[in-house]
Amino acid sequence: MLRMSTLFLRTLRDDPADAEVPSHRLLVRAGYIRRIAAGIYSWLPLGVITLRNIENIVRDEMDKAGFQEVHFPALLPRDAYEQTGRWTDYGPDLFRLQDRKGADYLLGPTHEEMFTLMVKGEYSSYKDLPLSLYQIQTKYRDEARPRSGIIRGREFVMKDSYSFDVTDEGLVESYMRHRAAYISTFDRLRMKYNIVSAVSGAMGGSASEEFLAPCETGEDTYVLCEKCGYAANVEAVTTVIAASDPSGIAALDVFDSPNTPTIDTLVELLNAKFGGGYDGSMTLKNVMLMADEKPIAVLVPGDREVDLKRLQANLAGVSEIRVFEDADFAKFKGLVKGYIGPQDAKKSGVTVYADPRIAPGTSWVTGANAKDKHARNVVNGRDFTVDHYVEAAQIRQGDACPKCSTPVIIDRAIEIGHIFQLGRKYAEALNLTVLDQNGKSQIVTMGSYGIGVSRAVAAIAEQSYDEIGLCWPVEVAPAKVHVVATGKEDVVFETAEKIAADLEARGISVMLDDRRGTSPGVKFKDAELIGIPVILVVGKALEQGNVEVRARKSGEKSEVAVAAAVDAIAALLPTLS
RNA sequence: CGGGGCGUAGCGUAGUGGCUAGCGCGCCUGCUUUGGGAGCAGGAGAUCGGGAGUUCGAAUCUCCCCGCCCCGACCA
Numbered sequence: 001m002l003r004m005s006t007l008f009l010r011t012l013r014d015d016p017a018d019a020e021v022p023s024h025r026l027l028v029r030a031g032y033i034r035r036i037a038a039g040i041y042s043w044l045p046l047g048v049i050t051l052r053n054i055e056n057i058v059r060d061e062m063d064k065a066g067f068q069e070v071h072f073p074a075l076l077p078r079d080a081y082e083q084t085g086r087w088t089d090y091g092p093d094l095f096r097l098q099d100r101k102g103a104d105y106l107l108g109p110t111h112e113e114m115f116t117l118m119v120k121g122e123y124s125s126y127k128d129l130p131l132s133l134y135q136i137q138t139k140y141r142d143e144a145r146p147r148s149g150i151i152r153g154r155e156f157v158m159k160d161s162y163s164f165d166v167t168d169e170g171l172v173e174s175y176m177r178h179r180a181a182y183i184s185t186f187d188r189l190r191m192k193y194n195i196v197s198a199v200s201g202a203m204g205g206s207a208s209e210e211f212l213a214p215c216e217t218g219e220d221t222y223v224l225c226e227k228c229g230y231a232a233n234v235e236a237v238t239t240v241i242a243a244s245d246p247s248g249i250a251a252l253d254v255f256d257s258p259n260t261p262t263i264d265t266l267v268e269l270l271n272a273k274f275g276g277g278y279d280g281s282m283t284l285k286n287v288m289l290m291a292d293e294k295p296i297a298v299l300v301p302g303d304r305e306v307d308l309k310r311l312q313a314n315l316a317g318v319s320e321i322r323v324f325e326d327a328d329f330a331k332f333k334g335l336v337k338g339y340i341g342p343q344d345a346k347k348s349g350v351t352v353y354a355d356p357r358i359a360p361g362t363s364w365v366t367g368a369n370a371k372d373k374h375a376r377n378v379v380n381g382r383d384f385t386v387d388h389y390v391e392a393a394q395i396r397q398g399d400a401c402p403k404c405s406t407p408v409i410i411d412r413a414i415e416i417g418h419i420f421q422l423g424r425k426y427a428e429a430l431n432l433t434v435l436d437q438n439g440k441s442q443i444v445t446m447g448s449y450g451i452g453v454s455r456a457v458a459a460i461a462e463q464s465y466d467e468i469g470l471c472w473p474v475e476v477a478p479a480k481v482h483v484v485a486t487g488k489e490d491v492v493f494e495t496a497e498k499i500a501a502d503l504e505a506r507g508i509s510v511m512l513d514d515r516r517g518t519s520p521g522v523k524f525k526d527a528e529l530i531g532i533p534v535i536l537v538v539g540k541a542l543e544q545g546n547v548e549v550r551a552r553k554s555g556e557k558s559e560v561a562v563a564a565a566v567d568a569i570a571a572l573l574p575t576l577s
Numbered sequence: 578c579g580g581g582g583c584g585u586a587g588c589g590u591a592g593u594g595g596c597u598a599g600c601g602c603g604c605c606u607g608c609u610u611u612g613g614g615a616g617c618a619g620g621a622g623a624u625c626g627g628g629a630g631u632u633c634g635a636a637u638c639u640c641c642c643c644g645c646c647c648c649g650a651c652c653a
Contacts, residue, residue: 013602013614014589018646029588038645086653093652110653144578144651152652160653208653219652418653448653488611521613540612548612 001504002479002511004526008045011526021217023461024149026470030529032457039146039154046530047457049478051157054456055136057188057475058159065181067132067161072114074138078104080113084429095140095154107140112426112448115162119444120432126166126442129434130174134161136453148217150458151414157454162422163447166434171445175207175421178449182211182417189456190473190577192463193416196222196231199313211417211451215462218412225401225408234410235313237395240402243360246379252343257374261338263302266374270365274376279303284364284378286340288324288350291315295324295332297345299354299386300393302365307394314391315353339367341375342384354386355393414459415452422446464553470531471553474576479511481569482532486520486539495562496538499547502566508573528552533576534569551576 009031018035019025027033032047043051059069081087087094087106095107108114115133123131136159146154163174179195186193191213198210210233212222224231232238255273260266263280270278283302288295289311298306312321329337334348343366345352358364360381368375380386398407427433427444436442452459464471474480481503485496493514500512511532513523520539527535537548546559549568553576560568 010587010603011614012588017583017589020647035645090653091651112653141652145647145649147647420653422653450653486612517611519611519613519615521611521615523614524612525614537612 001500001509002045002049004511004513004523005515007511011529019149021148021151021462022465023151023217023458026461026465026529026531027149027458030470030531033150035149037154039143039152041150041153041155046478050472050476051454051457053476053478054189054460055157055159055453058185058451058453059136061181061185061188062134062159062161064184065132065177067134067178067181069135070115070118070133071135072108072111072118072137074108074140076106076108076114078106080117080430081106084113084426086113093141093143095142108137109139109141110158110448110450111135111137111160112162112422112446113430116426116430116432116446119164120430123164124434126434126436129444130163130165130170132161132163132174132178134159134449148219148458150454151217151462152219153454156452159451159453161449163449164427164432164444165446166436166442166444168445171421171423171447172207175419175447178419178447179209182419182449182451185451186211186213186416189460189476190464191416191456191460194222194224194231194413196224196233197236198233198418198420199236208418208420210415211419212413213416213459213463214411214413215459216412217462218414220413220415222411222413223395223399223408224411225404225406227406228401228404230401230403230408234307234395235310235391237310237391237399238402239356239391239393240400241356241359241362244362246361246363246382249363249379249382250377252375252377252379252383254368254370254373254375256372257339258372260374266302266365270376278365282365284341284358284366286342286367288328288335288340290322290324290328291318292320294351295328295349296351296353297340297342298390298392299342299352299358301355301357304355304357304393304396306392310395311390311392334369336367336369336371339369339371339373341367341369341378342386343375343378344369345384352385352387353390353392354380354388355391356389357393358386358389360386414455414462416456416459417449417451419449420447422448465531466553468525469529472531472533474533474573477532478530479509479532480573481508481534481536482511482513482527482530483536483538484513484520484523484527486523486537487542488516492538492542495542495547499536499538499562499565503569506566506570508566508569534572536565536569553577 011031012029015025016028019028031044033041036042097105139158143154146152165171193211193213196210196212198208221234223237260269267278280303281301285300285302287298287306300306332348342352362380364378365376366378397410401408424443424445432444433441483496483500485493500510503510533552535550541548541559547565548559550557
């Protein structure tokens with residue numbers, strides 16, 4: 001039982017000056033966490049209990065799914081990370097340090113290497129697989145910009161799992177088992193979330209999905225179709241545009257277009273010159289970029305920007321993209337800045353990438369590769385060729401859903417889980433093999449799965465707070481019932497004690513406000529701020545032999561007889577989410 | 578890393594060259610009060626982020642450094 005009279009807790013009346021997002025503000029005010037340094041927080045008793053509750057739900061669901069818990073140190077030698085190249089690849093985000101002998105160590109940002117080596121050390125037969133291991137552990141990443149309190153910290157608690165299979169089919173199965181376990185976990189945490197397709201990015205591998213908890217303060221943007229349920233990270237959205245039949249489109253027509261440096265001015269001129277009907281979406285923007293110092297042109301409709309993030313995510317094997325600078329234009333004489341069209345790309349040695357919106361057979365207005373000249377009726381496949389199609393154009397609210405064509409919405413969310421099929425990258429680098437039925441050595445294929453446990457504390461808070469404080473789901477809250485004794489009569493405190501003890505005896509955890517001499521207002525405000533789902537007030541109503549039961553979230557109140565209080569609460573709890 | 582803002586007691590803040598750095602919350606003592614952040618009286622608590630400089634005099638001006646927050650870049 002938590003007793004407010006002795007609990008190590010001080011709630012704050014004012015919002016802390018350095019907290020802006022609701023979860024941060026309230027977790028600090030209600031005495032769950034305190035800041036130590038940017039992105040580094042200490043946990044006070046209420047915070048620790050809440051974090052543990054979440055941790056235990058995660059652990060329970062992992063165990064139910066048949067995954068086995070192990071534990072690694074956070075402090076790791078450089079070795080394994082050297083072998084996979086991540087000692088350098090991870091860059092400045094990696095916390096590095098040296099021991100007294102000058103040997104290099106790191107604080108683990110994620111543990112693929114260690115898990116791979118652990119399995120390698122114990123197993124060597126296909127008979128041992130499939131296998132899934134997990135740990136709940138503190139991770140360290142020297143984020144360029146920690147933010148939003150506990151949402152993006154430099155130290156955070158994460159549950160990470162890894163699956164090991166011999167075959168690709170086995171990996172898919174392990175992946176699906178994790179997916180199912182994640183669904184039960186987040187459901188139990190009473191979180192609202194969407195499972196969205198993601199691009200696997202630098203980690204390599206194929207299939208990848210993110211569990212995103214929608215909320216205003218989220219830092220991830222994703223696309224959602226409310227009709228068919230399609231959901232994807234913006235980077236992973238696919239564009240479906242059918243090829244069209246170009247026969248009947250008039251021949252390419254070059255025309256004078258002085259003083260048209262922007263799409264808007266070009267459209268204006270087109271409408272003046274050719275009798276109207278043109279808009280930005282009919283023009284073709286030809287963006288010049290350097291991809292690992294090789295020139296590429298990226299074609300997008302004139303009314304959209306190139307989304308560099310999407311482009312980068314979808315350009316396999318390219319590590320650095322930058323826009324053309326004047327020096328680059330100087331090197332490619334065929335490219336007339338402001339009047340570039342894809343028609344002569346081959347001559348200039350430029351590889352042409354096009355967003356799928358530039359479908360084969362479509363006709364465009366674009367630059368004519370000569371100063372002050374544009375061309376219309378420029379047809380993809382007839383007047384220019386696309387080397388590769390790549391998702392590059394920015395995505396907008398109202399774009400057609402790739403599954404059902406309904407206009408999509410764009411929303412923000414916090415990433416609370418990520419599952420993906422890693423493949424053989426780490427097993428290969430660290431030589432994790434098993435012998436198959438034929439005695440032949442096979443490289444193991446892996447999956448990697450993460451849940452941000454400390455981040456979930458914030459994400460849940462973000463999804464369930466109101467003007468007066470936090471409102472935890474029953475299983476997450478630091479206690480299920482907050483028993484508040486108000487008044488100065490001993491009988492009030494004795495009754496509160498008795499009910500609290502009875503509740504605990506029924507397995508219902510209690511926080512008891514047994515502070516003497518604290519005014520009722522203070523106790524109510526604290527209870528509301530702390531956010532325990534049921535508040536039971538022992539006070540005025542006691543004269544009629546009653547206590548007051550309040551549901552924190554809905555605000556519903558009722559009076560029940562003292563003797564019936566425990567039963568009433570036992571009945572109420574399962575109805576609360 | 579670029580842009581913006583900020584740093585004064587545990588928390589929130591006032592003070593833009595001049596007396597002993599002010600106020601609210603919280604904390605301690607006493608009395609009163611007890612259903613919505615109580616009242617009165619008394620009290621403790623501050624290297625004014627750090628260093629250097631300008632000045633008769635610096636929380637206040639200058640320079641350097643450190644830290645924090647927000648936007649962006651970045652982020653298995």
